[in-house]
Amino acid sequence: MHCLFELLFEENIVAPIPSNPTLIVDLGTGSGKWAIDVAEDEKTSSAKVIGIDLSPIQPTDVPENVEFYCEDFIVELHQLDGGRILHESSADLIHSRMVKSGVQEWQWDGLVRRVFHFLKPGVGWAQFTEGTSLSWDGDAVHQSSHLYKVSSLCNEAD
Ligand SMILES: C[S@@+](CC[C@H](N)C(=O)[O-])C[C@H]1O[C@@H](n2cnc3c(N)ncnc32)[C@H](O)[C@@H]1O
Numbered sequence: 001m002h003c004l005f006e007l008l009f010e011e012n013i014v015a016p017i018p019s020n021p022t023l024i025v026d027l028g029t030g031s032g033k034w035a036i037d038v039a040e041d042e043k044t045s046s047a048k049v050i051g052i053d054l055s056p057i058q059p060t061d062v063p064e065n066v067e068f069y070c071e072d073f074i075v076e077l078h079q080l081d082g083g084r085i086l087h088e089s090s091a092d093l094i095h096s097r098m099v100k101s102g103v104q105e106w107q108w109d110g111l112v113r114r115v116f117h118f119l120k121p122g123v124g125w126a127q128f129t130e131g132t133s134l135s136w137d138g139d140a141v142h143q144s145s146h147l148y149k150v151s152s153l154c155n156e157a158d
Pocket residue numbers: 001002027028029030031034052053054055071072073074096097098099101102103
């Protein structure tokens with residue numbers, strides 16, 4: 001998925017964050033690939049990059065400026081590492097991508113408010129990316145295919 005988005009956007013960060021960022025947070029980091037790429041990028045390597053996910057599937061051999069936390073970002077943002085990691089007005093960028101399956105509709109409002117609380121006033125950015133189902137022309141995708149079924153179910157759910 002990370003590679004797909006890299007091809008699509010050509011950049012990991014499209015938000016115009018300040019130069020020399022100090023703190024970047026990735027909610028629902030998954031494989032951690034986005035967080036690692038950002039930590040290694042010379043434009044953002046000044047930052048500590050925090051990845052949070054319910055599943056501890058991230059690699060352990062990572063750049064020094066990357067830390068992963070196995071937590072629920074809906075309830076635990078304030079409490080990361082006993083509250084030592086994320087403070088009010090501290091983050092240059094809070095990123096989340098394709099996490100909608102883990103966030104119920106009624107939780108988004110509170111989540112966005114919390115994200116705002118942690119961003120540096122006036123300069124911090126939130127970058128949220130969510131997808132919707134695929135569409136195509138004519139019979140390009142056969143109705144018996146998994147892609148067709150998944151997409152139809154997503155359309156129904158949207
Ligand atoms: C589809 S994956 C996307 C991974 C990554 N953001 C990417 O774009 O490659 C969604 C990830 O969000 C995580 N996730 C969903 N809800 C979460 C929550 N409330 N707290 C922490 N992680 C969550 C899941 O465990 C999963 O790893």
